[in-house]
Amino acid sequence: MKAKLIFFIAPVFLVFFAITISAQQFTNINAGLSGLHYSDVAWGDYDNDGDLDVIIAGLDSGNYGVTKLYKNEGSDSFVEVTGLPIPGTFIGDIAWGDYDNDDDLDIIIQGYTESSQITVLYKNMGDDTFTDTGIFFPALADGSVSFADFNSDGHLDILVVGFDGAGQIAKIFKNNGDATFTETEVDFPPSIKSAYEWGDYDNDGDLDVFITGLDSEGNLISELFRNNGNETFTETENSFTGAWLGDAAWGDYNSDGFLDILLSGFAWSARIAEVYKNNGNGTFTQLSSSGLVGVSHSSTIWGDYDNDGDLDIFTGGTYEAIGIWPRVTDVFINNGDDTFTQANLNFAVDAYWGESAWGDYDADGDLDLICCGFDDAGGSNTIIYRNDTGSPNTAPEPPQNLISEVDGSEVTLSWDAATDNETPSAGLTYNVYIRNESGEIVWSSMSDIDFGFRLIPALGNTNQNTSWKIGELENGNYYWSVQALDNCFEGSEFAMEVNFTIGTTSYENQIENQLSIFPNPSSGLFNIQLNEEHYWNHLSITDISGREIFSTSNINKNVLLDLREFRNSVYILNLFSDNETLIRKIVIE
Numbered sequence: 130m131k132a133k134l135i136f137f138i139a140p141v142f143l144v145f146f147a148i149t150i151s152a153q154q155f156t157n158i159n160a161g162l163s164g165l166h167y168s169d170v171a172w173g174d175y176d177n178d179g180d181l182d183v184i185i186a187g188l189d190s191g192n193y194g195v196t197k198l199y200k201n202e203g204s205d206s207f208v209e210v211t212g213l214p215i216p217g218t219f220i221g222d223i224a225w226g227d228y229d230n231d232d233d234l235d236i237i238i239q240g241y242t243e244s245s246q247i248t249v250l251y252k253n254m255g256d257d258t259f260t261d262t263g264i265f266f267p268a269l270a271d272g273s274v275s276f277a278d279f280n281s282d283g284h285l286d287i288l289v290v291g292f293d294g295a296g297q298i299a300k301i302f303k304n305n306g307d308a309t310f311t312e313t314e315v316d317f318p319p320s321i322k323s324a325y326e327w328g329d330y331d332n333d334g335d336l337d338v339f340i341t342g343l344d345s346e347g348n349l350i351s352e353l354f355r356n357n358g359n360e361t362f363t364e365t366e367n368s369f370t371g372a373w374l375g376d377a378a379w380g381d382y383n384s385d386g387f388l389d390i391l392l393s394g395f396a397w398s399a400r401i402a403e404v405y406k407n408n409g410n411g412t413f414t415q416l417s418s419s420g421l422v423g424v425s426h427s428s429t430i431w432g433d434y435d436n437d438g439d440l441d442i443f444t445g446g447t448y449e450a451i452g453i454w455p456r457v458t459d460v461f462i463n464n465g466d467d468t469f470t471q472a473n474l475n476f477a478v479d480a481y482w483g484e485s486a487w488g489d490y491d492a493d494g495d496l497d498l499i500c501c502g503f504d505d506a507g508g509s510n511t512i513i514y515r516n517d518t519g520s521p522n523t524a525p526e527p528p529q530n531l532i533s534e535v536d537g538s539e540v541t542l543s544w545d546a547a548t549d550n551e552t553p554s555a556g557l558t559y560n561v562y563i564r565n566e567s568g569e570i571v572w573s574s575m576s577d578i579d580f581g582f583r584l585i586p587a588l589g590n591t592n593q594n595t596s597w598k599i600g601e602l603e604n605g606n607y608y609w610s611v612q613a614l615d616n617c618f619e620g621s622e623f624a625m626e627v628n629f630t631i632g633t634t635s636y637e638n639q640i641e642n643q644l645s646i647f648p649n650p651s652s653g654l655f656n657i658q659l660n661e662e663h664y665w666n667h668l669s670i671t672d673i674s675g676r677e678i679f680s681t682s683n684i685n686k687n688v689l690l691d692l693r694e695f696r697n698s699v700y701i702l703n704l705f706s707d708n709e710t711l712i713r714k715i716v717i718e
Contacts, residue, residue, distance in 0.1 A: 226276030328379035380431030384556030494521025560589030604632030653693030
């Protein structure tokens with residue numbers, strides 16, 4: 130929205146704005162990460178401390194396989210986490226996801242090792258360690274792995290694609306919710322040097338998938354498969370340029386409420402970088418004069434680097450030339466008119482045969498970059514670039530008017546669209562969690578529920594939808610909330626929790642559920658959910674010695690209790706009515 134205001138003020142201001150943008154730079158923080166090529170990188174707050182850590186995998190300068198996890202210690206400092214059980218991998222893929230809904234990030238990784246190839250799921254043990262789950266997946270390399278809840282049951286499923294030593298494979302493994310997975314037949318074309326990207330392009334409440342790469346018959350493909358909602362997919366009739374050795378990404382560059390496609394790679398006759406505009410009716414139109422540079426061996430990703438509310442594009446790869454492989458590493462600024470302009474930001478090192486990712490690692494309100502790959506001299510690099518823009522992004526407002534509609538074992542959750550100072554409302558995405566009455570997560574948001582911090586820089590789990598259906602829920606009482614995410618992947622606070630019931634509950638459970646507290650323990654922020662059919666006239670908090678530290682008679686159905694000023698300890702919550710008292714223990718840690 131800021132960019133649109135600028136365009137209507139005056140030509141003089143346009144010139145000033147252009148100068149400001151061109152002056153914005155990225156600074157190499159010299160983080161000391163292992164330099165890699167044939168590599169992949171992924172940001173994720175694996176230790177839930179409110180800042181983004183990073184995992185990297187690839188070949189180092191001596192052509193030895195490396196997989197390393199670096200903990201973000203703040204002040205531009207990253208420290209390697211030792212004892213990681215993951216072997217050095219290269220020409221593969223990595224993804225973070227909370228597959229077991231225990232509120233921390235786990236790892237799926239594929240690729241070649243020194244002696245073979247792997248596809249392994251590692252569980253986060255919560256103490257800076259990970260362990261091999263022992264769950265079977267085909268051992269693959271040269272492909273793609275990703276987490277996605279493709280059947281909307283609240284559990285992250287896993288898509289694995291690549292070369293198994295004899296041929297190419299593309300399979301979905303359905304998460305059964307009990308630490309087991311079941312192979313599910315899907316008619317996706319297996320490919321190598323590929324990208325398989327999930328996104329709800331038709332806003333019908335389930336995740337579709339865009340596929341690009343070299344298929345098993347030697348054809349270059351770029352295809353969109355629509356999720357039919359019954360664990361099957363149908364290829365759409367849209368036409369995209371087939372490519373490999375490139376990248377693909379979903380993002381709503383024009384903030385019209387529909388996800389568009391960014392595609393790059395080698396298309397036999399030329400290197401490409403193309404944007405396909407989602408027309409909102411199931412079809413896409415390629416932008417004819419986007420201004421992008423065609424690249425292969427590349428990483429092309431959406432992100433609002435200048436905090437003007439629309440998605441820009443970072444590109445790192447090789448571009449078309451005769452006899453040589455020149456490189457481009459730069460940001461292309463979204464002009465707001467279906468065109469992009471190269472920013473000429475003069476990154477310290479050009480990189481190809483690697484990977485790049487946006488993420489606000491220093492939590493200063495702008496998107497930073499990590500880039501890895503070969504440089505101009507053939508050296509291997511992994512560089513974190515700090516974004517030094519002077520205008521920090523602000524978080525969206527929380528969504529309002531949360532509604533739950535139950536139908537058997539399914540619930541449809543809906544809310545009003547949120548607002549943001551930078552990203553237009555239609556460009557926001559949304560992120561939901563559901564928990565049961567014991568506080569156990571049923572559908573993970575992969576965000577800090579207390580403060581809204583997103584553990585991975587990615588679209589929300591409902592994408593741009595303001596309603597979503599989750600099925601296969603067991604009988605019981607549930608609680609849920611939603612946050613908004615902007616084009617910098619910054620999350621709002623979660624809305625006040627609301628509840629719903631699947632099936633019926635006993636009288637004893639109804640009495641027990643007159644009061645629900647979540648999260649508990651917490652850092653001091655507690656959501657208190659009260660039974661609307663019971664009148665409570667006073668709430669009191671005492672410490673373990675019986676001393677009252679807080680009281681209020683202003684009690685509604687939903688209460689947000691802020692006790693962050695008090696020390697970490699056990700406290701007693703007392704809730705009074707004319708003829709009843711409820712007592713609960715709460716813990717600040």
